Structures are given as structure tokens and as C-alpha cells.
Amino acid sequence: MSALIDLMTGLSLTNDHGRGEWLAETAGVGPGDKVLDIGCGPGTALAAASRRGATAIGLDPSPTMLWLAARRNAGAILLAAGVDAIPLPCDSVTVAWASGSLHHWPDVDAGLAEVTRVLAPGGRLVIIERAGSGHRLIGAHAITPVRADGLVEKLTALGYSATTVERADIASRDMLLVRGDLVLTSSFDHDPVTHVLEEVTASVVGPVRGSGWSHRES
Numbered sequence: 001m002s003a004l005i006d007l008m009t010g011l012s013l014t015n016d017h018g019r020g021e022w023l024a025e026t027a028g029v030g031p032g033d034k035v036l037d038i039g040c041g042p043g044t045a046l047a048a049a050s051r052r053g054a055t056a057i058g059l060d061p062s063p064t065m066l067w068l069a070a071r072r073n074a075g076a077i078l079l080a081a082g083v084d085a086i087p088l089p090c091d092s093v094t095v096a097w098a099s100g101s102l103h104h105w106p107d108v109d110a111g112l113a114e115v116t117r118v119l120a121p122g123g124r125l126v127i128i129e130r131a132g133s134g135h136r137l138i139g140a141h142a143i144t145p146v147r148a149d150g151l152v153e154k155l156t157a158l159g160y161s162a163t164t165v166e167r168a169d170i171a172s173r174d175m176l177l178v179r180g181d182l183v184l185t186s187s188f189d190h191d192p193v194t195h196v197l198e199e200v201t202a203s204v205v206g207p208v209r210g211s212g213w214s215h216r217e218s
């Protein structure tokens with residue numbers, strides 16, 4: 001049943017009305033970037049990253065969503081996992097974004113910490129969600145402006161600079177945009193971005209080789 005719901009949801013998202021292009025533009029994606037799409041769904045934003053010459057990495061716990069994403073992203077790395085345990089090494093991506101997935105995260109604090117672990121210093125994080133009122137039913141797939149402000153505070157505490165929250169019309173939807181640039185993280189001793197995606201088996205659907213990667217010791 002959940003596969004059927006995911007399939008219907010995924011198919012309904014295959015026309016993103018330009019949201020993926022908007023994300024890639026906003027995050028300044030270009031050749032050489034390694035872009036992690038957290039909760040990639042059917043992979044429309046991943047395709048936008050690929051079109052700009054970036055390495056596209058999609059993460060989603062739903063096999064159905066990954067199946068849809070694989071159909072339009074032959075060259076992408078697809079990882080079957082949730083944001084709470086990203087099967088990538090520390091500092092391995094230069095851009096991370098979450099489009100409409102944060103409201104699914106089981107533990108936002110843990111998710112943000114995990115995204116920060118895999119994002120390299122200088123990396124850009126962009127989160128977009130529908131703007132909502134907080135109503136239990138109507139707002140279930142949205143976040144409130146107050147919650148977006150709270151996310152900015154969390155990012156600042158995690159070592160991001162230039163953290164902002166904006167309300168924007170994105171592809172004809174009233175949305176909240178939260179973003180920041182990672183300066184430092186307190187937990188890790190960062191080297192320049194030298195690794196390691198080469199170690200990740202290209203174009204896989206499912207847990208990647210070496211998925212027991214742990215935090216690098218400082």
C-alpha cells in the first residue's frame with residue numbers, strides 16, 4: 001500500500017514546474033559540485049543538478065521514489081536511506097538541498113547534524129518547504145514562518161553563516177526558503193575536499209558499498 005501511495009505521489013511530482021531549476025540556480029550549482037538531494041523523490045531536481053555538470057546524489061528511503069528517480073537520472077548516485085543515516089563520508093558534498101522533505105524527517109536536529117557531517121566546509125545548504133499555518137491537517141505538509149526561524153537558529157548553532165529565511169513564490173507555490181553556508185563544524189577536523197565519492201559505487205540503488213562509514217576522527 002505504501003509503495004502505491006509513493007508511486008502516486010512520485011508521479012504527481014514529476015512535473016515540478018521548474019522547482020528543480022530554481023533550486024540549482026539558488027544554490028549556485030555548477031560543474032564540479034557534488035549535490036546531495038535529501039528526499040529526492042522522483043528526481044526532478046537531481047536532473048537539474050546534472051544538467052549543470054554536477055555530480056547528482058539522490059537520497060530517499062522509498063524504493064519506489066528511487067525507482068522513479070533512476071528512470072530520469074541514469075548518471076546519478078542513488079542511495080536508499082533516510083536523512084538520519086546518510087551513507088556518505090564526512091565532507092563529501094558541496095551542496096545539499098531538501099525540497100519538501102524536511103517535514104518527513106523523524107528528528108530534525110539529528111537530520112541537520114547528519115547533513116552537516118557530509119557537507120564540506122564552504123558548502124551550501126538549501127531547504128524549501130511549503131509555507132503553512134501550523135494547522136494539524138492543512139499544515140501537515142508545510143512549515144510555519146516561526147519554525148523556519150527556528151531552523152535558521154539551529155543552522156547558525158551548527159556553524160553556518162549567511163543563514164537566512166525568505167518567503168518566496170517558487171514555481172507558483174507560497175514557500176519558505178531556509179539557507180546557509182557551512183563555515184565550520186565543531187565535531188570534525190576538516191581537510192580540503194579530497195575524498196571520496198569515487199569510493200561510492202556509481203549509479204547504485206540501495207545501500208552503497210562501505211555503508212558503515214563513520215565520522216572521521218579528528
Ligand SMILES: C[S@@+](CC[C@H](N)C(=O)[O-])C[C@H]1O[C@@H](n2cnc3c(N)ncnc32)[C@H](O)[C@@H]1O
Binds near residue numbers: 062
Ligand atoms: C513531498 S516528497 C518531495 C520529493 C522531491 N524532493 C520533490 O521536491 O519533488 C518528500 C520526499 O521525502 C522522502 N522522505 C521521507 N522520509 C524521509 C527521510 N527520513 N529522510 C529523507 N527523505 C525522506 C519521501 O520518500 C519523499 O520522496
